[in-house]
Amino acid sequence: MLKLLREKRAKLVAEMRSIIQAAEAEDRDLTAEEQATFDEAEAAKSSLDARILRLEGVEASETALDAIVPAASRQAGIVRPPAPEARREFESVGEFLSAVRFHPNDQRLNFVEGVGAEHDENGLAAEFRMDNDRQGGFMVPPQLRQTIMSVEPQDAMVRPRANVIPAGSPPDAGITMPALDQSGDNPGNVHGGMTFQWIEEGGEKPETDAELRGVTLTPHEIAGFVTVTDKLLRNWQASASFIEGLMRGGVSAAEDYAFLRGNGTTQPLGALNAPVLKLVNRQGANQVSYIDLANMVAVLLMRGGNPVWSIPQAALPQIAQLKDPAGNYIFIPNAREGFAGTLLGYPLRWNNRAPGLGQRGDILLADWSYYLIKDGSGPFVAASEHVKFTSNKTVIKIFWNVDGAPWMHAPFKEENGYEVSPFVALDVPA
Numbered sequence: 001m002l003k004l005l006r007e008k009r010a011k012l013v014a015e016m017r018s019i020i021q022a023a024e025a026e027d028r029d030l031t032a033e034e035q036a037t038f039d040e041a042e043a044a045k046s047s048l049d050a051r052i053l054r055l056e057g058v059e060a061s062e063t064a065l066d067a068i069v070p071a072a073s074r075q076a077g078i079v080r081p082p083a084p085e086a087r088r089e090f091e092s093v094g095e096f097l098s099a100v101r102f103h104p105n106d107q108r109l110n111f112v113e114g115v116g117a118e119h120d121e122n123g124l125a126a127e128f129r130m131d132n133d134r135q136g137g138f139m140v141p142p143q144l145r146q147t148i149m150s151v152e153p154q155d156a157m158v159r160p161r162a163n164v165i166p167a168g169s170p171p172d173a174g175i176t177m178p179a180l181d182q183s184g185d186n187p188g189n190v191h192g193g194m195t196f197q198w199i200e201e202g203g204e205k206p207e208t209d210a211e212l213r214g215v216t217l218t219p220h221e222i223a224g225f226v227t228v229t230d231k232l233l234r235n236w237q238a239s240a241s242f243i244e245g246l247m248r249g250g251v252s253a254a255e256d257y258a259f260l261r262g263n264g265t266t267q268p269l270g271a272l273n274a275p276v277l278k279l280v281n282r283q284g285a286n287q288v289s290y291i292d293l294a295n296m297v298a299v300l301l302m303r304g305g306n307p308v309w310s311i312p313q314a315a316l317p318q319i320a321q322l323k324d325p326a327g328n329y330i331f332i333p334n335a336r337e338g339f340a341g342t343l344l345g346y347p348l349r350w351n352n353r354a355p356g357l358g359q360r361g362d363i364l365l366a367d368w369s370y371y372l373i374k375d376g377s378g379p380f381v382a383a384s385e386h387v388k389f390t391s392n393k394t395v396i397k398i399f400w401n402v403d404g405a406p407w408m409h410a411p412f413k414e415e416n417g418y419e420v421s422p423f424v425a426l427d428v429p430a
Helices: 002-025 032-068 071-075 093-102 142-149 230-234 236-261 290-298 313-320
Strands: 111-113 136-139 163-165 175-180 212-217 220-229 278-281 308-311 346-350 364-366 371-375 380-384 393-406 423-427
Touching (some): 093 230, 220 236, 230 236, 236 393
Parallel strands (some): 163 371, 278 423, 308 346
Antiparallel strands (some): 111 136, 175 212, 220 393, 308 364, 364 423, 371 393, 380 393
């Protein structure tokens, strides 16, 4: 029955789309006859939506009952007719969130107690009010986690370019990644304390133990909230792309900001606050010059990778007018062509999560392959109707665990003593 109703609904949607496409192809509004046909189809679809929602609720309840009928009841002669085979996966983020809010007994949901709860000084879970009086939340299914967390490079700067360590087991445990201790003077620092010398035949061989330091990452919890109307949440087919877009954008922005500017206390250590950052004094206050950028490239650790510029959009007018010492524009040759996608050979990203123009770190040239991200548990989702009960709205919370930090502890001195770094930022004038 449910399959048949869905097929009817799909035909109605196709009919409505064809009416709109025909009018748009002729660059006109709907005729009176077309509008009447469209309204009739839309009304029929709304009726089908309500029937489908009711049937889905009944099927979910029957499936849940089949799972919890005890053996004693069966022995007593209580026999239930076989229920339809339950679907194993959610079609979209919207359907998943609708189930969290309206059908928490859906067998496809995986409730995890205790996650996301606040903890007291003894480490015990404190009260957490976001999922219908139970501490914890529903784990986002693996196929939807990929949808939310896997962001494209144009949406996030750091995660697609960094070294990401999977959650593992236990997912929120800290992990220490080995790194060569390359502090101190050259040439010993270049190979983490190993030194080399030519020896005669039969001569004493020197000890060449490498010195190692660790980069410890312990996933920290981060949470975000979004409020949606119950009506929108029930119509998950329509709300799926909207809510998914909110979550993807929110997750991307929250992580990117922390990986760039986090202080390392209960949150990732951002590149702009890490000891590895190499600062270059700018020529003039609140200005960006060709010499500034050339000086930054001059101290970049060049070991392959894919360094990328991070520049606030407020700097665009100055970047567009950059000239070399001969007076030639270096970024845009004329007013007819669009802005170049690279600057001095490296990709450029306009990044309004960066500090404002003129502040330390507003311009950053970074090779993010030298940045480590440790994923933890999650993401999890919890929903509460209590906060906005009188306005028929639901507050949805998404929370997950993650940590991040640069792989190097300090700028690196080459064999000739020249200091470079994979993270180079423009500073205020000296």
